[in-house]
Structure formats: structure tokens, C-alpha cells
Amino acid sequence: MSLIVQKFGGSSVANAERVFNVAKIVTDTYAQGNDVVVVVSAQGDTTDDLIAKGQEINPNASKRERDMLVAAGEQVSIALLSMAIEKLGFPVVSLLGWQAGFQTSSAHTSARIRRVVPNRIRKELDKKRIVVVAGFQGVSRYDDITTLGRGGSDTSAVAIAAAMHADLCQIFTDVEGVYTADPRLVPNARKLKDISYDEMLELATLGAQVLNNRSVEMAKKYNIELEVLSSLVRAPGTIVKEKSKMEKMLISGVAKDTDVARVSVIGVPDEPGFAFKMFSKVSAKNINVDIILQSIGRDGTKDISFTIPLDKVDDVKECLQEYIENIGAKDLLIGTDVAKISIVGAGMESHAGVATKMFEAATSEIKVSVLINKKDADRAVTAIHEKFFEE
Amino acid sequence: MSLIVQKFGGSSVANAERVFNVAKIVTDTYAQGNDVVVVVSAQGDTTDDLIAKGQEINPNASKRERDMLVAAGEQVSIALLSMAIEKLGFPVVSLLGWQAGFQTSSAHTSARIRRVVPNRIRKELDKKRIVVVAGFQGVSRYDDITTLGRGGSDTSAVAIAAAMHADLCQIFTDVEGVYTADPRLVPNARKLKDISYDEMLELATLGAQVLNNRSVEMAKKYNIELEVLSSLVRAPGTIVKEKSKMEKMLISGVAKDTDVARVSVIGVPDEPGFAFKMFSKVSAKNINVDIILQSIGRDGTKDISFTIPLDKVDDVKECLQEYIENIGAKDLLIGTDVAKISIVGAGMESHAGVATKMFEAATSEIKVSVLINKKDADRAVTAIHEKFFEE
Numbered sequence: 001m002s003l004i005v006q007k008f009g010g011s012s013v014a015n016a017e018r019v020f021n022v023a024k025i026v027t028d029t030y031a032q033g034n035d036v037v038v039v040v041s042a043q044g045d046t047t048d049d050l051i052a053k054g055q056e057i058n059p060n061a062s063k064r065e066r067d068m069l070v071a072a073g074e075q076v077s078i079a080l081l082s083m084a085i086e087k088l089g090f091p092v093v094s095l096l097g098w099q100a101g102f103q104t105s106s107a108h109t110s111a112r113i114r115r116v117v118p119n120r121i122r123k124e125l126d127k128k129r130i131v132v133v134a135g136f137q138g139v140s141r142y143d144d145i146t147t148l149g150r151g152g153s154d155t156s157a158v159a160i161a162a163a164m165h166a167d168l169c170q171i172f173t174d175v176e177g178v179y180t181a182d183p184r185l186v187p188n189a190r191k192l193k194d195i196s197y198d199e200m201l202e203l204a205t206l207g208a209q210v211l212n213n214r215s216v217e218m219a220k221k222y223n224i225e226l227e228v229l230s231s232l233v234r235a236p237g238t239i240v241k242e243k244s245k246m247e248k249m250l251i252s253g254v255a256k257d258t259d260v261a262r263v264s265v266i267g268v269p270d271e272p273g274f275a276f277k278m279f280s281k282v283s284a285k286n287i288n289v290d291i292i293l294q295s296i297g298r299d300g301t302k303d304i305s306f307t308i309p310l311d312k313v314d315d316v317k318e319c320l321q322e323y324i325e326n327i328g329a330k331d332l333l334i335g336t337d338v339a340k341i342s343i344v345g346a347g348m349e350s351h352a353g354v355a356t357k358m359f360e361a362a363t364s365e366i367k368v369s370v371l372i373n374k375k376d377a378d379r380a381v382t383a384i385h386e387k388f389f390e391e
Numbered sequence: 392m393s394l395i396v397q398k399f400g401g402s403s404v405a406n407a408e409r410v411f412n413v414a415k416i417v418t419d420t421y422a423q424g425n426d427v428v429v430v431v432s433a434q435g436d437t438t439d440d441l442i443a444k445g446q447e448i449n450p451n452a453s454k455r456e457r458d459m460l461v462a463a464g465e466q467v468s469i470a471l472l473s474m475a476i477e478k479l480g481f482p483v484v485s486l487l488g489w490q491a492g493f494q495t496s497s498a499h500t501s502a503r504i505r506r507v508v509p510n511r512i513r514k515e516l517d518k519k520r521i522v523v524v525a526g527f528q529g530v531s532r533y534d535d536i537t538t539l540g541r542g543g544s545d546t547s548a549v550a551i552a553a554a555m556h557a558d559l560c561q562i563f564t565d566v567e568g569v570y571t572a573d574p575r576l577v578p579n580a581r582k583l584k585d586i587s588y589d590e591m592l593e594l595a596t597l598g599a600q601v602l603n604n605r606s607v608e609m610a611k612k613y614n615i616e617l618e619v620l621s622s623l624v625r626a627p628g629t630i631v632k633e634k635s636k637m638e639k640m641l642i643s644g645v646a647k648d649t650d651v652a653r654v655s656v657i658g659v660p661d662e663p664g665f666a667f668k669m670f671s672k673v674s675a676k677n678i679n680v681d682i683i684l685q686s687i688g689r690d691g692t693k694d695i696s697f698t699i700p701l702d703k704v705d706d707v708k709e710c711l712q713e714y715i716e717n718i719g720a721k722d723l724l725i726g727t728d729v730a731k732i733s734i735v736g737a738g739m740e741s742h743a744g745v746a747t748k749m750f751e752a753a754t755s756e757i758k759v760s761v762l763i764n765k766k767d768a769d770r771a772v773t774a775i776h777e778k779f780f781e782e
Contacts, residue, residue, distance in 0.1 A: 016447050050467065054474055056407050061474035068485050069470035072463040076441065079460035083445055083452035094459050099534055120534070143490055143511070 002167035003125075004029055007039040007135065007157035011174055012231040013077050014044035016084075022231060023084035025172070026130060030090060035125045037164070039135040039157040040081055042073025063108035067137075067147045071097070074134035074153075082132045092130040095120060097145070100131075101163075102138030102156065104146045111138060111146035113155065116163035133160065151212030158215045162222035169224050171211060172231035177238035178203065178210055181254040181385045185378055188390055192252055194239040199252050202344040202367040216240065251345030254384045256377050258339045259310045260290070265320070267301040267330030274327055275304055278320065285319050287312045291340070291369055301330070307340060307371060339377035342369040343384060393558035394516075395420055398430040398526065398548035402565055403622040404468050405435035407475075413622060414475035416563070417521060421481060426516045428555070430526040430548040431472055433464025454499035458528075458538045462488070465525035465544075473523045483521040486511060488536070491522075492554075493529030493547065495537045502529060502537035504546065507554035524551065542603030549606045553613035560615050562602060563622035568629035569594065569601055572645040572776045576769055579781055583643055585630040590643045593735040593758040607631065642736030645775045647768050649730045651681070652704050655696040656711070658721030661687070665718055666695055669711065676710050678703045682731070682760055692721070698731060698762060730768035733760040734775060 006026060013019050022040075030036045041047075050070045054061055078094035085092040101117035124131045135153025138146050148155055154171055161169035178200065181189040195203075197220035204213045210228055219226050219240065229237025268274055275294070282289055290307045308316055313334055324332055344367045372380055397417060404410050413431075421427045432438075441461045445452055469485035476483040492508035515522045526544025529537050539546055545562055552560035569591065572580040586594075588611035595604045601619055610617050610631065620628025659665055666685070673680055683697040699707055704725055715723055735758045763771055 016444075019448060053467070053471060057410060057471050058474040058478040061477055065470050065473045065477065065485060068473070068487075069467060072466040072470075075463040075466065076444070076460060079456050079463075080444060080448050082456045082459070083449040086452055086456065087449040094456060096459075096536070145487070 001033050001035065003035045003037070003164060005037045005039065005157050005161040005164075005166045005169040006172065007153055007170065008041070008081075008172045008231055009153065009174075010041040010044050010046065010077075012172055013040055013081060016080075018231075019077075019080050019084045020087075022081060022172075023088055025231065025234075026081075027085060027088050027090045030130050036130050037121060037125070037160055037166070038081065038130065038132045039153055039160065040074065040077045040132060041135050041153040042070070043077045043080070046073040046076065064144060067108045067111075067145050071134075071137045071145045071147055074136055078132045078134045085130055085132070090130055091128060092132060093124050094132040094134075095124075096134050097137035097156075098139035098143075100133045100160070102159070104138035104140055104148070106140040106142060106144065106146065108144075108146055110149035111140065113138060113148065113159045116159050118160065118163050121160070121164065148214075151215075154212035154215035155218060158218045158222075158224055158226070161224045162218060166224065168227060169219065170227045170229060170237075171215075172229060173210060174230065174232070175210060175228075176230040176233055176235055177228050178240075178253070180252065180389050181381055182256065185256070186254075186382055186385045189385065190389070192238045193236075194241060195252050196243060196346050197240060198366055199344050199346055200240045202342070203253050203255055211240070251343045251388050253344050254381050254388070255342050255344065256339060256381050257342070258374055258377060260307045260338060260340045260371075261310050261313050262305055262307055262335040262338050262371060263316055263320075264303060264305040264333040264335070265324055265329050265331075266303050266333060267299075267328075268304055268324075269328055270296070270300055270302050278304070278323060279306075281319050281323060282308075282316060285312075285315050287315055287319075291371060307338075310336060337374045338371050339374045339380075340369050340371055341377060341380045341384065342367055343388065392424050392426065394426045394428070394555060396428045396430065396548050396552040396555075396557045396560040397563060398544055398561065399432070399472075399563045399622055400544065400565075401432040401435050401437065401468075403563055404431055404472060407471075409622075410468075410471050410475045411478075413472060413563075414479055416622065416625075417472075418476060418479050418481045421521050427521050428512060428516070428551055428557070429472065429521065429523045430544055430551065431465060431468045431523060432526050432544040433461070434468045434471070437464040437467065455535060458499045458502075458536050462525075462528045462536045462538055465527055469523045469525045476521055476523070481521055482519060483523060484515050485523040485525075486515075487525045488528035488547075489530035489534075491524045491551070493550070495529035495531055495539070497531040497533060497535065497537065499535075499537055501540040502531065504529060504539065504550045507550050509551065509554050512551070512555065539605075542606075545603035545606035546609060549609045549613075549615055549617070552615045553609060557615065559618060560610065561618045561620060561628075562606075563620060564601060565621065565623070566601060566619075567621040567624055567626055568619050569631075569644070571643065571780050572772055573647065576647070577645075577773055577776045580776065581780070583629045584627075585632060586643050587634055587737050588631060589757055590735050590737055591631045593733070594644050594646055602631070642734045642779050644735050645772050645779070646733050646735065647730055647772050648733070649765055649768060650701045651698045651729060651731045651762075652701050653696060653698055653726040653729050653762060654707055654711075655694060655724040655726070656715055656720050656722075657694050657724060658690075658692040658719075659695055659715075660719055661691055661693050669695070669714060670697075672710050672714060673699070673707060676703075676706050678706055678710075682762060698729075701727060728765050729762050730765045730771075731760050731762055732768060732771045732775065733758055734779065 054069050082092045082094040103114045104111035135156040177191040179189040183189045200216050226240040227237050292306045295303045399413050445460050473483045473485040494505045495502035526547035568582040570580040574580045591607050617631040618628050681698045686694045
């Protein structure tokens with residue numbers, strides 16, 4: 001008998017039919033003799049609908065009240081899923097974040113889980129009940145409802161798995177697992193049997209969002225075996241664990257990210273501290289900087305380029321314009337017509353040759369990224385996938 | 392400075408405009424220097440919509456999960472109202488039933504409030520915040536979410552008022568107060584300045600449902616002054632208190648109840664215990680019996696008639712059919728084409744003449760009810776109102 005945590009996202013419980021589909025998966029797992037804890041998100045567009053309702057009333061509402069509002073979404077879905085499980089004839093109980101022992105920071109709308117105290121869950125499992133837990137939400141030390149931010153239900157699931165030393169944490173999604181490339185783009189893309197935490201983290205940051213990043217970091221920290229699999233197709237998914245043993249491949253995936261922009265600061269005087277100060281300013285605005293390039297110009301200045309998320313273009317302009325004028329740099333150029341293509345693989349660490357095949361610098365030992373014109377992005381992914389996986 | 396509890400029903404917060412209307416009433420009260428605790432129901436049809444969603448999944452779902460489901464409704468409304476109050480520039484905090492200290496029995500879907508521990512509410516009031524509390528819900532000793540049953544938000548409001556020794560508990564509705572008769576039926580009906588708890592209780596049970604009965608009983612027990620008033624028209628409402636001092640009227644209202652049926656058991660042998668046993672059986676099915684009549688027949692048997700709620704007709708048939716055959720009664724007749732007309736007034740206690748004006752028995756010292764044909768109900772109310780209030 002194992003303890004299995006199963007997490008289902010909002011689209012998996014979007015309507016009554018899907019709720020019963022999930023109930024079937026859960027009760028099958030239970031009927032095989034396992035203890036089952038289920039973590040569910042709010043149904044379909046519920047969270048967005050609730051946010052829109054709040055926006056209509058007050059776009060500047062406090063984060064505490066926003067959390068109060070959206071947390072109602074999971075309350076509905078855990079109740080409905082439990083009702084479906086009851087209908088199938090199995091013992092079940094639903095628990096809200098605070099009932100399930102999710103103690104978080106007070107950073108409303110993006111709270112961190114401080115710890116999970118699973119006493120109640122354990123008591124219910126001892127009574128042989130399936131336990132359905134509201135993902136995405138918790139309670140602060142002040143007894144206020146908090147939420148973990150988008151994708152937080154993955155983190156909820158891994159946190160329970162860690163707190164209860166679960167044997168497996170299954171993350172059900174609308175894809176069948178982790179692929180060597182986006183299957184909608186590359187027909188020959190194939191599903192990986194397994195992948196390491198580090199590879200998964202790199203893929204997640206690269207626009208191949210299958211799992212929430214914080215959840216993978218937490219799984220790595222507590223060594224929780226994850227399985228990414230489909231809630232609609234019954235088939236083994238991809239296992240995420242410390243070392244990928246099954247696959248001996250050099251690289252495990254190719255990813256495309258078109259939500260990037262290139263920022264170039266032209267003619268920065270070549271004096272110590274200028275670049276550091278510039279990146280400090282950007283980072284103070286919570287803008288994540290990726291690929292950084294410096295090129296020395298002929299007149300003793302340098303050009304500094306880096307990538308940022310596409311939606312941060314205005315923020316970057318606002319935060320750098322004055323500074324680069326003060327230090328006497330020549331220009332600030334923004335390129336939005338770019339895409340980032342990356343290959344990820346733990347095998348690269350010991351194969352220096354891989355990086356030399358690409359022409360720009362890598363920011364990780366298991367990832368190589370290049371910036372290309374957006375219009376060429378799909379062809380590039382296909383070509384790279386052919387080169388590494390189909391030859 | 393007073394402590395005022397204000398309760399708003401679902402229709403008062405049905406959309407963004409109405410939410411702001413409520414926010415305005417609340418903040419006006421606060422701006423006058425009062426501490427304000429607001430109790431809100433779920434928006435408009437939210438509760439019904441949630442119940443329908445649950446029914447679709449499992450019509451026989453456990454009551455615990457039904458409570459989990461519908462309690463999400465008030466969570467949304469307290470967050471939205473708080474956001475609106477923030478928008479108007481006032482300090483506010485929303486609290487769920489469990490956060491507000493509503494400790495209830497474990498009788499899911501119709502839990503009783505055991506006590507209110509208002510520590511958190513008091514702390515928030517000390518910080519000069521308006522406190523918005525979710526009505527209708529609480530938490531059991533097992534930390535499970537409970538609901539109080541329909542109309543429970545009135546009870547929530549009175550319970551807070553009692554626990555905190557509030558100076559006034561205002562129940563905002565879609566009518567302007569308590570009237571001498573239904574104003575839609577009797578154009579000359581007039582709003583009462585005040586009414587006693589007992590009169591209010593009799594009126595509430597008679598289909599003139601303005602206040603939830605349990606809330607009036609609780610207000611009477613803890614001597615909480617209630618005011619029934621409109622959330623849309625700013626005007627003084629009707630005060631409900633121990634003794635109605637302003638009004639020296641013999642009777643305070645005429646009410647019609649068409650949701651009744653008459654049950655007649657014909658030819659019951661006149662032996663001790665038969666009638667008692669029969670009513671025990673009915674009461675065991677949670678069927679409320681009102682007006683009871685016995686008439687002695689010529690052959691040593693008697694006929695027993697009584698009224699029940701219209702939706703209990705099948706239940707009564709099912710629970711009595713066999714028994715009346717066993718004791719040898721002749722027939723069980725059900726009349727659904729009847730209406731109950733009642734007059735209520737504390738003044739009747741000392742005016743025996745009132746009861747004699749009506750031709751059937753009263754079940755209360757301050758109420759007289761008659762059963763008539765349904766088609767005559769409206770004419771009867773108008774005629775009685777004319778007789779007592781317009782002459």
C-alpha cells in the first residue's frame with residue numbers, strides 16, 4: 001500500500017463530466033489499495049471570473065480581499081469532486097487549505113508555504129477516506145486566507161507529498177507528459193520516460209510550462225518523485241526525479257520562448273560598476289534578466305544586451321532611460337521581434353561540444369539558449385529537434 | 392458611539408451597483424462615529440446556482456459536502472463588499488464564519504449556533520475597521536464548515552449582536568419594514584413603527600416572512616433591538632423589541648399563508664391515545680402541525696382535522712395511511728385548496744372578544760387563524776384589514 005498524492009488542474013474539473021472522470025481516476029487508485037490525497041484547482045475559468053468580478057468593483061482592492069475572493073473557487077471544486085466520489089460509492093472528505101494545515105507567509109496573492117501540518121489529513125486517511133484538498137490556498141499566522149499565486153496548486157501537491165512522505169506525486173495535466181519538443185510543433189517529438197529535476201526546471205523557465213517551477217524546486221529539495229501525466233488519456237507519463245536513469249540522451253528537450261524581448265544598451269563607457277548598477281536597477285523592479293552579452297566597441301565603450309520578459313519592456317525603459325543618459329551611454333534599443341530557442345539536457349555537462357554548436361552564451365550548465373528572429377522560431381525548433389533526436 | 396450590526400440579504404448585494412449601495416449605507420453609519428459589523432448573504436441566486444451544480448453531480452451528496460459547496464457563496468460576497476468599501480476609502484476587513492468565531496453544532500445544512508466568540512471581530516473593531524462577516528455559515532467542533540439553513544444570515548446577525556452586546560441590529564431587506572398586511576395586496580396597509588418579538592414570531596410563521604424565526608427567537612432571548620428596514624429606500628423601518636410601546640393597537644397585522652393543506656382523519660374511534668399517537672407519528676417526520684380541530688361524530692367516533700405545510704402532503708399520507716387503517720378510522724381526506732388567514736396582536740391577550748369574532752380555534756394567545764378557501768384568501772385579508780385598521 002502506497003500513499004499517492006494526485007493533483008488535477010482547473011481544466012480537468014471544468015464540468016460535471018470531467019469531474020466524474022477525475023473521480024474515476026482517484027477511486028481506481030484508491031481501489032488498488034492506496035491511500036489517496038487529491039489536490040484540486042478551481043474549475044475551468046472560475047478564478048478568472050472571480051478576478052473579473054473583483055476588478056469590476058475595485059481594480060485596486062487589497063491583496064487580502066483578492067485572496068478571500070478567489071479562494072472561493074477551490075472550495076467549490078473540492079466539494080463537487082467529493083460529491084462525485086460519494087456518488088461512485090467511496091468514502092471521501094474535502095478540506096480547505098486551512099483545514100489541511102497549509103500554513104503560509106502573509107504575502108497575499110503570492111504567499112509561500114511555511115509548512116504543512118497534515119494532522120487532519122492523516123486522521124482522515126486513517127478512517128480510510130479519500131482526502132480532497134483545495135490547492136493554491138493556505139492560511140497565514142493571522143488566520144487570514146492566502147493564495148500561492150498562479151500555478152500554486154502544483155506546489156500545494158508537492159508540499160503535501162513532502163510533509164507526508166508520499167510515495168509518488170502525480171500531476172495530471174492536459175498533456176501526456178514531458179516531450180522532447182512541443183508536439184503541436186514537432187510531430188516527431190517523443191514523450192520522455194523520465195527527466196531530472198534540473199532539466200525540468202530549465203524547461204519550465206523556457207516557455208515549455210508543464211509544471212510550476214516552485215513545485216519542481218520543492219520536489220527536488222525533498223526528493224519527491226513526480227509524475228506528469230494526462231487526466232484524459234490513461235497512459236504512463238513522465239517521471240521527474242533526481243537522476244534521469246532511463247534516458248541516456250545528451251539532451252532531453254528543445255523549447256521555444258517567444259515572450260521575450262532583447263534590450264541593448266549601446267556605448268556604455270567601459271568603467272567598473274556601470275553594468276552592475278544597471279542590472280541592480282532592473283532587478284529591483286523584479287524583472288528577470290536572461291541571456292547577457294557584452295561586446296567591446298572600438299571607441300573604448302561596450303554594448304550590453306540582455307533578454308527580458310516581453311511584458312516588461314515598458315518597465316525596463318522607465319527604469320533605465322535616465323540612468324543611461326547620466327552615464328553617457330549612446331542609446332537604448334529594444335527588440336521585440338525575437339524568440340529564444342533552448343536545448344536542455346543533463347548530458348551536456350560532460351559534453352563541451354554541444355555548447356560550441358550554438359553561437360551565444362549559456363546561462364546554465366545543462367542549457368544552451370540562442371536568440372533568433374521570431375519568424376524563424378518554429379523552423380529552428382524543428383531543425384534542432386531533427387539534429388538531436390531524429391538523426 | 393454605538394456598536395451597530397447591519398445585515399444585508401442576497402438581493403441587496405446581487406450586482407456591483409447594489410454592492411456599492413450597501414457599501415454606502417455601511418460607510419455612512421461608520422462615518423457617523425459608530426462601530427459597524429456587517430453580515431452579508433451570498434449574492435442574488437448564487438446559493439441556488441451552487442446547489443444546482445451540486446445536484447447535477449450528486450443529488451444525494453452528503454450534507455457536509457453540501458455545506459462546503461454553498462459556503463463559498465458568502466465568501467465571494469464578503470470579499471466584494473469589502474473591496475467596494477475600500478474603494479470608498481474606508482478601512483475594512485472581511486471574515487468567514489470560522490474567522491468570526493461562529494461555533495455551531497455539527498448538524499450540517501441546518502446547524503445551530505452554539506456560541507459566537509468575537510475576539511477577532513473585537514480586535515478588528517479596535518483597529519477602527521469596518522468588519523464584514525459571512526452570514527449563514529460557521530464551523531463545527533470538528534473544524535468542518537457548517538451552514539445554518541435558509542435565512543440563517545438573520546440569525547448570524549442577531550447572534551453577533553447578542554455576543555457583542557450591540558446597541559442595535561438592523562436587518563436590511565427589500566421591504567421598508569413590517570406592515571399591517573402585505574402592501575402588494577392591501578394598498579392601505581401601513582408600516583408599523585414597532586412590534587413585539589412575540590407578534591413578529593407569529594407573523595413570521597404565517598407566511599409574512601420578513602425575518603427568519605430563529606433570529607427573532609434569539610433576539611427575544613438576548614433582548615436585542617432589531618430594526619427591519621429597506622436597503623434601497625432610506626427611511627426608518629420597524630423596530631422589533633420586547634414591548635411595543637408606540638403602538639397601542641389591538642392587533643398589529645393580518646397575514647395570509649397559502650402554502651398549507653388540510654388533513655382530515657374521519658371516523659377515529661373515540662379512545663384515549665389514538666390522537667396522541669397519530670400526532671407523534673407526524674411529528675417524528677418533522678412535519679409541523681398547526682390548527683387542530685376535533686369534532687365528535689354521532690356514532691361515537693370523532694373527526695380530527697389539522698393543517699400542515701403544503702409540501703408535506705405526500706409525507707403525511709405515507710406516514711398515516713397504515714396507522715388509520717389499523718385503528719379502524721374511516722378515511723383520510725386531504726384538502727389543498729385552502730388558505731390560512733391570521734390576525735396577530737399582543738393586544739388580543741386582554742381582549743377576549745377578538746377570538747370570538749373568528750370561528751375556529753387559536754393556537755396562540757396573540758394570534759387567531761382561520762382556514763378558508765384559497766380563492767377567497769385575498770378578499771379575506773382585505774376585509775379583515777378594513778375591519779381592524781381602516782374603520
